[in-house]
Amino acid sequence: QKEVEQNSGPLSVPEGAIASLNCTYSDRVSQSFFWYRQYSGKSPELIMSIYSNGDKEDGRFTAQLNKASQYVSLLIRDSQPSDSATYLCAVNRVSSASKIIFGSGTRLSIRP
Amino acid sequence: GAVVSQHPSWVICKSGTSVKIECRSLDFQATTMFWYRQFPKQSLMLMATSNEGSKATYEQGVEKDKFLINHASLTLSTLTVTSAHPEDSSFYICSANGGLPRESPLHFGNGTRLTVT
Numbered sequence: 001q002k003e004v005e006q007n008s009g010p011l012s013v014p015e016g017a018i019a020s021l022n023c024t025y026s027d028r029v030s031q032s033f034f035w036y037r038q039y040s041g042k043s044p045e046l047i048m049s050i051y052s053n054g055d056k057e058d059g060r061f062t063a064q065l066n067k068a069s070q071y072v073s074l075l076i077r078d079s080q081p082s083d084s085a086t087y088l089c090a091v092n093r094v095s096s097a098s099k100i101i102f103g104s105g106t107r108l109s110i111r112p
Numbered sequence: 113g114a115v116v117s118q119h120p121s122w123v124i125c126k127s128g129t130s131v132k133i134e135c136r137s138l139d140f141q142a143t144t145m146f147w148y149r150q151f152p153k154q155s156l157m158l159m160a161t162s163n164e165g166s167k168a169t170y171e172q173g174v175e176k177d178k179f180l181i182n183h184a185s186l187t188l189s190t191l192t193v194t195s196a197h198p199e200d201s202s203f204y205i206c207s208a209n210g211g212l213p214r215e216s217p218l219h220f221g222n223g224t225r226l227t228v229t
Contacts, residue, residue: 032217034217034218041203041225042222042223043118043205043220043221043222043223044156044205044220045220046217046218046219049217088155088156090217090218099146099158099161100146100158100217100218101158102155102156102158103155104154104155105155
């Protein structure tokens with residue numbers, strides 16, 4: 001089982017709709033969760049961080065965390081073509097050496 | 113804040129030569145930096161954790177004698193790919209968290225695209 005799992009996609013969403021990206025993790029004691037966006041050929045950029053159960057909103061982005069079910073999701077409202085990218089879920093694993101583990105990423109495509 | 117600068121952004125070298133990549137934290141001190149490698153259409157793979165003033169911690173399967181890491185100051189870590197081969201061609205990205213707390217997110221350099229001919 002991978003430590004951080006994501007559906008690789010591609011996920012195709014019409015412009016203006018809500019894109020929903022999901023991620024599950026295996027280390028139950030993980031405390032910090034992040035979503036990064038990566039355009040092709042570029043390095044990842046941080047979109048959201050979330051540390052406690054519930055929702056966290058920042059503009060068009062909402063991160064949702066459910067530690068009991070060990071999943072974290074990212075919602076993108078009013079999707080724009082510029083949102084087309086690979087979205088990486090990352091988890092700070094603290095059960096052994098603290099380090100951030102990335103999922104394989106979900107490719108999101110916003111169709112006009 | 114939390115700016116990480118990586119240099120060079122791309123490099124082409126011949127097989128058998130060595131390449132050094134620099135990673136700097138510009139507006140914070142980073143006792144720990146991380147080096148990742150990413151092949152086309154694949155995810156980020158952690159290569160090693162660079163610790164200021166001590167030896168790097170390498171992930172399983174990463175050759176420490178091939179990928180030399182030096183973290184001599186709180187703002188600079190270097191990765192040297194020694195005796196590079198075409199299979200080392202990849203996108204190398206360094207990162208650091210923005211200081212305390214330890215759980216803060218990683219900020220990435222712009223990456224170095226290495227091509228070995």
